[in-house]
Amino acid sequence: MRSYPQTFEQEALWVADQFLGDPSPFLETWAQHLTDPLDVPALERALSALVRRHEVLRSTFTDDDTGAVQHVHPVGAVPFERLPWPGGDLHDTLRRAGQRPLDLTVAPARMTLYDYAPGEYVLLLQIHHVAVDDASLALLDHELSALYTEETGGEPAKLSPPGTTLGAYAVRTREAGIDPDDLAFWAGFLDGAPGLTQLPPRPRSLPDRRDTTCDCVRTTIPADLGQAVRAAARSLRITPNVLMATCMAVTAAAVSGDDVIVCSPVSRRGAPELDGVFGCLTDLLPVRYRVPADATFADVCAAAKRVSLDVLRHRHVPYSMIGRVSRARGLLSGTRLNRIGLVLDETPGTLDLPGVRARRVHVGGSAAKADWLQYVVADGEGWDVRADYATAYFTADEAAAALRQWLTVLTAAAEDPQVSVRTLYDRLAGTA
Structure with missing residues (x-):
């Protein structure tokens, strides 16, 4: 395990979260309505490959005597659960699901696949803002698409490794100061x-x-x-x-x-x-x-x-x-x-x-x-x-x-x- 300070952006979110009740305002959601055959094991493998690529998805967040820190674990997983659709309006049900607490000392995200109807699924990623932004969600679309394609026997993903890590960025910006x-x-x-x-x-x-x-x-x-x-x-x-x-x-x-x-x-x-x-x-x-x-x-x-x-x-x-x-x-x-x-x-x-x-x-x-x-x-x-x-x-x-x-x-x-x-x-x- 390697430890880094949190970025300035992460620290502000993490500190604010300590004083707010549940649900946290910093819980973000990414949801997809999927139809036609879905290879669920391939999706899980693709998600695992995504976690291996990006350190923040296998990081935990806490504080110590140095301040707010993020711990990067050598292996990890975004919890993946498959559930029956609980019913109700699509938007309202997903909003309630997105309000479930996330324990940042365990994992910053959770993936849920709902069996919505015969041949239909709803995929929900619930993720804390300390680990994601809008550009990350666009990256998620691109990389999960490529990794799933590879896992289902299509073209190799051919994804370049990230140019740096969030931990390295945090160290560099804190050393530079304001x-x-x-x-x-x-x-x-x-x-x-x-x-x-x-x-x-x-x-x-x-x-x-x-x-x-x-x-x-x-x-x-x-x-x-x-x-x-x-x-x-x-x-x-x-x-x-x-x-x-x-x-x-x-x-x-x-x-x-x-x-x-x-x-x-x-x-x-x-x-x-x-x-x-x-x-x-x-x-x-x-x-x-x-x-x-x-x-x-x-x-x-x-x-x-x-x-x-x-x-x-x-x-x-x-x-x-x-x-x-x-x-x-x-x-x-x-x-x-x-x-x-x-x-x-x-x-x-x-x-x-x-x-x-x-x-x-x-x-x-x-x-x-x-x-x-x-x-x-x-x-x-x-x-x-x-x-x-x-x-x-x-x-x-x-x-x-x-x-x-x-x-x-x-x-x-x-x-x-x-x-x-x-x-x-x-x-x-x-x-x-």
Whole structure:
């Protein structure tokens, strides 16, 4: 067994988990609906080969007198269980299954194969965020497909070994430390930022504290609107991520004032050697949006683009340290930096198992990471959209209304990026 410090990203998640009850908000899920013949022993062998390739899947997590550590075991396995389908709605049942606790001192993941119906299966990977990020799930799709193909007598997988390990990355980044100039940037960037005291869809009394109980609300962006959104982003010389996050900032500013923070994930995978590494190599970045009523949507997007580029240049400060800086510089206590967030996935992976049809099932969060965390996943020319929301702050009707408001702004911005913010506010007032 070899031991390494946890990465900054892992440590923040692991420490937070020690103070939160079950279910942990950091339990992630990857689920597939499979039809046609499935070679279950070959799938198990492919999973075992994946674990041999990636150290984090055979690591355990704890602390000692040196701090938070990860222990890499020479052999190990992701527990694999085969169960009958317990019944119920596909999404609801998988969400409940994804809430089962994982003991990080034993294994960071669990794989379950459900016998869903004759000739149909549901495959669920439950994995803690200390061991995975979105890029890892795309890697999972690619490598499990190749390994299963080999195990069923097809082409050899021919997978290159990872360029480094998560443990080596943790050692290197901790030895390098945090650039003081980056910390100074965040202190200045967040200085005077107001707390987000209200949440869409309308001003209302909100409790001071919440637990992590959450639910989710869903919608889809059809292909024609998806094409219009991408065209509008090109015309504004921004990414769809900036455009969609600006829509979220507008909906928040309509109820909370014209200075709001929207969080989005950032990847640490800049070095080529990290491309093939399975593990948590992402963190949150708070982006500050100014949304004056007399501006156009295009103006707000242009400012958001400039701010986002500044933020990215200073992305190597862990979110946990940014939070301490913000408290020191006056962001209101109790209002939190990560009340609302957006995660956009433009290139989701695809599981390709010979002879098997696979369809990804996007499962709602086990618990609330933020008050409102919205996932937008490309599906052809359109997107699937899911928002996990804290039930202490949103009823089901309020959550549905909040998502409709975001879609209202997105549709208006796609039709006319020069629409005024005041016009958008007026439209939102009619949907609250």
